[in-house]
Amino acid sequence: MSKLVIENKKSIPLAKQTVLNVLRTQNIVLEKINEALKSFDLSMEQYNVLRILRGQKGSPANMFEIQDRMIAKTSNTTRLVDKLLSKNLVTREVCPANRRKIEVAITANGLDLLQKVDPEVLKYEESLTGNLSVNELQQLNILLDKFKNTEHK
8 A cells, every 4th residue: 555754754655645735635626615605694504505596497395306406415594594594595385285295496696695695606616726737737637526426336
C-alpha cells in the first residue's frame, strides 16, 4: 500500500489521505458557495431546494422527491421549506389526489432570486476550478463519479 509523509512526519495510508483531501476540498467548496449565498440570505440547502423546484418546470414536488434529490441527505427538508415559505420563495399545499402528500412549488419571487444568485455562485465555482484545464476538470469529474459510486458496493 502506498503511503505519504505529511507535515508531522507520520505516514498515512494513501486511502486515508485521499478521503481527507476530499473532505477538506468539500469544506473549501462549501465555504465559498456559502460566501456567495450569504448576501442573499440563503443557505446552501435552501439554494439546493430552490434549484430542485426550478427544475420541476412549474410542477410541484412532494417532500419525498425534494429530500431524495438533495445534495445533503441529512437536511431537514420540512424546516428548509418552512424557511423558504416564510421568505415567499415557495408555496406549500396539500396534494388534492393524496391528502397525506405535501406539494411544494417555487414562486415567481423564488425564480427571480435564483436569476440573481446563479451568476454569483457561478463566479465562485469558476474561481474554485480556474486553475484546472478543461481536460483536468473532465478527468476530475470522472474520478469523483468513480469515487462516489464505491459507496454502493
